[in-house]
Amino acid sequence: MGLYDNIILGFSTAISPVNLLYCFIGVFFGTLLGALPGIGSLAAVSILLPLTFSLDPTTALVMLAGVYYGAEYGGSTSSILLNLPGTPSNAITCLDGYPMAQQGRAGVALFTTTIASFFGGSVGIIALYTISPLLADAAIAMGPADYFSLMVAGLVAAAAVTQEEPLKGLAMVVFGLALGTVGTDIDSGVARFHWDMLELRDGISFIALAMGLFGVSEVILSLSTMDQRNVKQRVTLRGMLPTRDEWRRSVKPALRGAGIGGVFGALPGTGPTIGTFIGYTLEQRLHKDPSIFGKGAIEGIVSPETANNAAVQTAFIPTLTLGVPGSATMAIMLGALMMNGVAPGPNLINSNPEIFWGLAASFWIGNVFLLILNIPLIGIWVRLLQIPYHLLYPAILILICVGTYTIRSNVFDIFLVLTFGMIGFVLRKLRFQLAPVLIGFILGPMIEENFKRAMIFGRGDFTYLVKQPVSGVFLALTALLIGWAIYKTVRRRPRRSEA
Amino acid sequence: MKLKALGLTAALAALPFGAMAQDFPNRDVTIVVPYSPAGSTDPVARFIGGELQKMWGVNVLIESKPGAGATIGTAYVATQPADGYTVLLTTPAYTTAPSVYKDLPYDPLNDLVPVAQTGFTQFVVAAGPSVKSDTLEGFIEEAQSRQIFMSTSGLGSSGHFVSELFARAAGLPDAIPVHYKGGSPAQVDVIGGRADTYVGSVLAVLGNVEAGKMKPLVVLGNTPAAKFPDTPTAAEAGIDADVTFWWGVFAPAGTPDDIVKKIHDDMMTVLESDVGQEYLASNSAALNNLSVEEFQDFIKKDLEEWKKLAEERGIEAN
Numbered sequence: 001m002g003l004y005d006n007i008i009l010g011f012s013t014a015i016s017p018v019n020l021l022y023c024f025i026g027v028f029f030g031t032l033l034g035a036l037p038g039i040g041s042l043a044a045v046s047i048l049l050p051l052t053f054s055l056d057p058t059t060a061l062v063m064l065a066g067v068y069y070g071a072e073y074g075g076s077t078s079s080i081l082l083n084l085p086g087t088p089s090n091a092i093t094c095l096d097g098y099p100m101a102q103q104g105r106a107g108v109a110l111f112t113t114t115i116a117s118f119f120g121g122s123v124g125i126i127a128l129y130t131i132s133p134l135l136a137d138a139a140i141a142m143g144p145a146d147y148f149s150l151m152v153a154g155l156v157a158a159a160a161v162t163q164e165e166p167l168k169g170l171a172m173v174v175f176g177l178a179l180g181t182v183g184t185d186i187d188s189g190v191a192r193f194h195w196d197m198l199e200l201r202d203g204i205s206f207i208a209l210a211m212g213l214f215g216v217s218e219v220i221l222s223l224s225t226m227d228q229r230n231v232k233q234r235v236t237l238r239g240m241l242p243t244r245d246e247w248r249r250s251v252k253p254a255l256r257g258a259g260i261g262g263v264f265g266a267l268p269g270t271g272p273t274i275g276t277f278i279g280y281t282l283e284q285r286l287h288k289d290p291s292i293f294g295k296g297a298i299e300g301i302v303s304p305e306t307a308n309n310a311a312v313q314t315a316f317i318p319t320l321t322l323g324v325p326g327s328a329t330m331a332i333m334l335g336a337l338m339m340n341g342v343a344p345g346p347n348l349i350n351s352n353p354e355i356f357w358g359l360a361a362s363f364w365i366g367n368v369f370l371l372i373l374n375i376p377l378i379g380i381w382v383r384l385l386q387i388p389y390h391l392l393y394p395a396i397l398i399l400i401c402v403g404t405y406t407i408r409s410n411v412f413d414i415f416l417v418l419t420f421g422m423i424g425f426v427l428r429k430l431r432f433q434l435a436p437v438l439i440g441f442i443l444g445p446m447i448e449e450n451f452k453r454a455m456i457f458g459r460g461d462f463t464y465l466v467k468q469p470v471s472g473v474f475l476a477l478t479a480l481l482i483g484w485a486i487y488k489t490v491r492r493r494p495r496r497s498e499a
Numbered sequence: 500m501k502l503k504a505l506g507l508t509a510a511l512a513a514l515p516f517g518a519m520a521q522d523f524p525n526r527d528v529t530i531v532v533p534y535s536p537a538g539s540t541d542p543v544a545r546f547i548g549g550e551l552q553k554m555w556g557v558n559v560l561i562e563s564k565p566g567a568g569a570t571i572g573t574a575y576v577a578t579q580p581a582d583g584y585t586v587l588l589t590t591p592a593y594t595t596a597p598s599v600y601k602d603l604p605y606d607p608l609n610d611l612v613p614v615a616q617t618g619f620t621q622f623v624v625a626a627g628p629s630v631k632s633d634t635l636e637g638f639i640e641e642a643q644s645r646q647i648f649m650s651t652s653g654l655g656s657s658g659h660f661v662s663e664l665f666a667r668a669a670g671l672p673d674a675i676p677v678h679y680k681g682g683s684p685a686q687v688d689v690i691g692g693r694a695d696t697y698v699g700s701v702l703a704v705l706g707n708v709e710a711g712k713m714k715p716l717v718v719l720g721n722t723p724a725a726k727f728p729d730t731p732t733a734a735e736a737g738i739d740a741d742v743t744f745w746w747g748v749f750a751p752a753g754t755p756d757d758i759v760k761k762i763h764d765d766m767m768t769v770l771e772s773d774v775g776q777e778y779l780a781s782n783s784a785a786l787n788n789l790s791v792e793e794f795q796d797f798i799k800k801d802l803e804e805w806k807k808l809a810e811e812r813g814i815e816a817n
Contacts, residue, residue: 046536049536053545139687140687140690140691141691142691143688143691143693144688144693184567184654186653186654186678186679186680187654187678188654189599189654189655189815196602198566198567198570198571198574198604199566199567199571201566201567201568201570202566202567322683322687323683323686323706323707324683324684324687325683328535331535331681332535332536334683335535335536335538335539335541335542348706350710351709408535408563408564408565408566409562409563409564410564410566410571449680453677453679453688456648456675456677457648457677457693457694459646
């Protein structure tokens with residue numbers, strides 16, 4: 001079958017009234033739940049999963065997928081309005097989205113992220129349609145050594161998210177790496193730093209960490225400052241539109257963001273968060289005036305949001321074509337398929353073409369729904385800011401606890417999220433950046449795990465890492481990246497001392 | 500006064516006649532699954548729960564308590580009231596975990612009581628493109644002269660234990676396990692030609708076998724797998740690896756025998772019915788129809804055997 005036939009098959013499946021209806025239900029509840037701080041895509045999908053048990057596999061997946069990308073779409077709303085990421089992958093959007101809202105430009109920020117998300121999602125879907133089989137082969141060809149080197153490159157690239165104080169940023173990356181070592185070592189089975197708690201054997205929950213550091217700490221911070229930061233915002237359609245200059249400045253970040261997000265999303269195991277960090281860092285590095293970032297730069301929200309939503313779509317490639325879920329949310333999708341007797345794997349495209357192509361088509365329809373749904377909603381979201389904080393924040397705290405608990409019905413995770421809230425509060429008071437913690441936390445365990453596996457396959461020979469062609473290329477890139485960073489620093493330093 | 504009344508109520512509730520088989524169940528029953536809803540165990544619990552709900556006329560709730568190789572959910576059920584209203588539906592992880600986790604907060608022999616085996620499916624040993632031969636004999640021969648990498652779904656998982664069991668039974672001189680977080684990433688390195696074998700349930704390897712990316716070498720145990728008619732069973736191939744993947748229900752120790760028996764009998768009724776048989780078949784599974792006593796013996800024997808294997812092959816954690 002050619003691409004054309006696939007598109008026809010896909011859309012004819014996706015626009016059946018039942019699938020359209022469930023697609024709408026999915027994106028509607030997804031964007032709603034995602035916009036609530038503390039309820040991320042994983043919690044949203046977990047909450048709505050039981051609704052799909054009676055549906056046929058395609059419809060069930062259409063709806064769950066809608067919830068998933070709907071939640072990722074909606075997650076930026078609270079990042080911008082409240083400085084509280086709706087999902088971990090929206091954390092970086094806080095950096096420039098929230099300052100924009102404080103400047104009275106919340107409408108513009110929300111409008112821009114909606115368009116950026118739609119663009120990113122569309123690029124991801126095109127990738128899903130055209131290069132799925134190719135990417136599936138590439139993913140099979142990549143071994144532990146290649147993943148190790150890629151992750152090292154990612155860590156080096158992302159370690160520079162901090163703007164002013166690189167040492168503090170580095171400290172936070174190391175803190176993240178340290179947190180990542182908690183739990184049972186995959187290779188030896190040794191449980192590390194578990195303090196005799198069964199719950200820590202699987203390591204620290206990523207959601208609890210992210211929601212604690214970014215969500216709970218923000219609530220504590222605003223309680224301790226007690227300032228009324230409410231900015232009266234009047235939102236008219238015209239007030240939502242970015243300036244001509246901002247449109248122009250958004251084009252390149254959107255393209256790069258979609259590319260980065262698309263690539264990282266398609267790699268099994270990375271999830272969308274990494275892409276958003278790398279997209280943001282890259283924009284900051286490439287910009288002629290990096291100091292505008294963190295103060296409401298439009299590039300700072302366009303890049304991570306396109307990356308996030310492109311990644312969300314391409315994350316389906318390994319899930320559907322390899323049966324390897326890229327994230328916990330994807331694992332639930334996979335479960336929903338297997339529950340219906342559909343075996344995901346290299347054969348899925350051939351054995352159940354209507355599921356694969358139907359799903360891909362429904363993604364695009366869902367993205368259009370989101371666009372239509374979100375633009376009129378912006379005015380309503382902005383009004384959230386008028387809710388007095390003494391009512392809003394307790395509600396947010398409850399939502400965060402509920403969202404964290406839902407994921408594995410364990411009270412332990414609620415204590416964990418609150419603990420990380422305190423830690424996050426202290427770190428923010430000391431003016432540490434929190435984003436690098438997440439980077440270290442995600443990449444550290446993957447680097448270690450793949451390194452150990454590579455060493456087993458390479459029979460303990462370190463040169464195995466360089467001899468694998470893909471791995472070798474990534475390592476060379478890493479070396480170049482480090483060289484470039486050193487060069488830049490050396491060159492910039494004299495200028496700084498003059499100032 | 501208030502405290503006394505409370506104590507009295509608690510004492511009454513704890514009395515055995517508060518939970519007699521003839522009026523069991525008269526309120527909601529919870530089946531705890533120690534895996535995430537994404538796993539292959541959750542749907543089994545949902546199917547049985549749904550059918551029991553129709554039979555009993557009370558709600559049967561499925562609660563997912565995943566983590567730490569199924570030990571979090573198991574530990575939770577071990578501490579629940581022994582009245583049959585909270586039961587556990589788990590997998591061979593129940594019998595393998597004690598051999599790797601030295602400090603389990605429960606005793607698998609004395610803190611829970613086996614109730615029913617609700618189905619089984621075969622383990623299949625599948626090989627990737629790095630293995631030249633398509634047959635078990637060819638593979639064993641190949642393995643005499645080189646190192647074999649067995650990819651597993653995790654250290655201490657049932658797949659790991661069964662891989663070690665297979666290596667011992669087939670007489671592989673140098674087979675070492677490589678561990679992954681779950682069965683699907685483990686299979687990627689096999690189909691990519693970096694690891695040699697993966698052992699998983701029929702349904703777990705079906706996708707890759709059908710796509711021609713992996714070849715089934717042997718079906719463990721002595722029951723042929725309908726999906727792999729041309730693959731010999733371990734019994735046919737003459738290797739001693741009589742082991743299956745199963746789902747089983749456990750209740751907190753001290754649950755009255757008549758309630759254990761009622762849950763067992765009603766679950767068997769569900770699984771022996773046409774819908775039950777059809778459901779099992781769609782999972783490439785079947786029913787052994789063990790009595791409560793037979794299942795209890797099975798568990799005891801399994802616990803001992805895995806412990807022996809773990810000592811022999813040096814499987815340990817902590």
